[in-house]
Amino acid sequence: MEYLDLAPYEYSEFPIPMLSIGWLGREHGIQRLGSDPSTATSLTRVKTSSRRLGSLTLGMHLCEFCPDGHEFTGNGEYRYYAQGGEVFAAPMMITHYIEDHQYCPPAQFVNSLAGLDELEWDWRAEILSKILRDPEQDLHFRCEAIVDLANWVDVRAFNALMGAARDEELADVTGLEIGISFGSLMSRGFTAHGLDAIPSHIKYAIDHYEELI
Ligand SMILES: [Zn+2]
Incomplete structure (x- = not known):
């Protein structure tokens, strides 16, 4: 192409x-x-x-x-x-x-x-966050939203990712990308709370995000 x-x-x-x-x-x-x-x-x-x-x-x-x-x-x-x-x-x-x-x-x-x-939170982040939160959305778009939301070191990006981590079905398929996005936010100074309760494969990806990215 x-x-x-x-x-x-x-x-x-x-x-x-x-x-x-x-x-x-x-x-x-x-x-x-x-x-x-x-x-x-x-x-x-x-x-x-x-x-x-x-x-x-x-x-x-x-x-x-x-x-x-x-x-x-x-x-x-x-x-x-x-x-x-x-x-x-x-x-x-x-x-x-x-x-x-x-x-x-x-x-x-x-x-x-x-x-x-x-980056300041903007209309692009808003669109990605909306897609990620919408279970009716195409899985491919939701996965790309998980990847791209990590561009914003912002609690709204973190919360949208947290929603994905708690969605069992979505977390099964995209857990690696969710973990890498969490790791990426934290590496740039974001203080994360509530990660104790997320699935272990996502925690693994957070811990190894630099090798996985
Ligand atoms: Zn070449």
């Missing part, structure tokens, strides 16, 4: 509008190939901001630019919630494209990565 950078994301359904980044292919080739003299800075910023994959069920992508015999494949996507309200979605291979094929992500995207850690 190939999209121009900053085009509306259409790769799969998602409840929040997103912009495509790094969905490279043969038609457009490596977008802005080597055009940024600060590619090393871009790479560092993108690498440190690409912490957690979502949508692992999307299937494998094959890099179309690696020479024969050096196949590189990736699965899942990174989503970046910018302070300005944009959400960018990039394939797992974005760092490979920058590092090995001189792909240069657009400045609008790279510049937005600076504020990812200081």
Whole structure:
């Protein structure tokens, strides 16, 4: 699947509008190939901001630019919630494209990565929280909401995750992601209460979240 950078994301359904980044292919080739003299800075910023994959069920992508015999494949996507309200979605291979094929992500995207850690609760968090709390919602969306709510170090994110942890059916399927999200919030200073009563596989994921993320 190939999209121009900053085009509306259409790769799969998602409840929040997103912009495509790094969905490279043969038609457009490596977008802005080597055009940024600060590619090393871009790479560092993108690498440190690409912490957690979502949508692992999307299937494998094959890099179309690696020479024969050096196949590189990736699965899942990174989503970046910018302070300005944009959400960018990039394939797992974005760092490979920058590092090995001189792909240069657009400045609008790279510049937005600076504020990812200081998100205030907003309409995007509200949508994700609503989806997670709604048992009628698609399980895939609920799971992605569990992953993405950890972007907000906020008691409302914690409470929505707690609801998921107490939902036996949901916790069975998504316990690992719930635990990683709890671990991620706590690693950024959130003081959690009430975790004694949650299932043990979620506790395990909290304790090992750095290896699991
Ligand atoms: Zn490659």
